[in-house]
Amino acid sequence: MISLFVVAALQGCTDNAVIDVNHEISNRRWSYIKKVSIPVKIEDNSKAYNVYMNLRHTADYRYSNIFVLIHQRSPDGKKVTERKEFQLAYPDGEWLGSGSGNLYTYQLLFKERYRFPSPGTYIFEFEQNMRDNPLREVRDVGIRVEPAE
Numbered sequence: 001m002i003s004l005f006v007v008a009a010l011q012g013c014t015d016n017a018v019i020d021v022n023h024e025i026s027n028r029r030w031s032y033i034k035k036v037s038i039p040v041k042i043e044d045n046s047k048a049y050n051v052y053m054n055l056r057h058t059a060d061y062r063y064s065n066i067f068v069l070i071h072q073r074s075p076d077g078k079k080v081t082e083r084k085e086f087q088l089a090y091p092d093g094e095w096l097g098s099g100s101g102n103l104y105t106y107q108l109l110f111k112e113r114y115r116f117p118s119p120g121t122y123i124f125e126f127e128q129n130m131r132d133n134p135l136r137e138v139r140d141v142g143i144r145v146e147p148a149e
Helices: 002-012
Strands: 019-024 036-042 049-058 065-073 079-087 098-100 103-114 120-128 138-147
Touching: 019 036, 019 049, 036 138, 049 065, 049 079, 079 103, 120 138
Parallel strands: none
Antiparallel strands: 019 138, 036 120, 049 103, 049 138, 065 079, 065 120, 098 103
């Protein structure tokens, strides 16, 4: 009975993400010129996907939001850039991300139910777009792409 429960629990925890990776920001100082570039291979463009920016910062991050430029290059070389603002804290300063010690983690949705135009490898680049350069106390930046349900 217990083994049946364990098997059922493990099947319920399967992660169906196409990709979920983070890149560490050196010295927790994200410069304009240090874009985070991540290739994402899409094999089935008939599905809709949710695309997230992963972000981790320390409790010493100075702002309640972050502006980023998200560059997407398709397999045919076409490049699209969008500027996004993500709220990271409530007005009272309480962080919205999940916290562990001094570190706060976010998965910030920026494309919901998105259909990639064709199969192939897409390159996503994340560029910080705040006034501070470098932007201090950003620990990791990454991407998660998962089939939309």
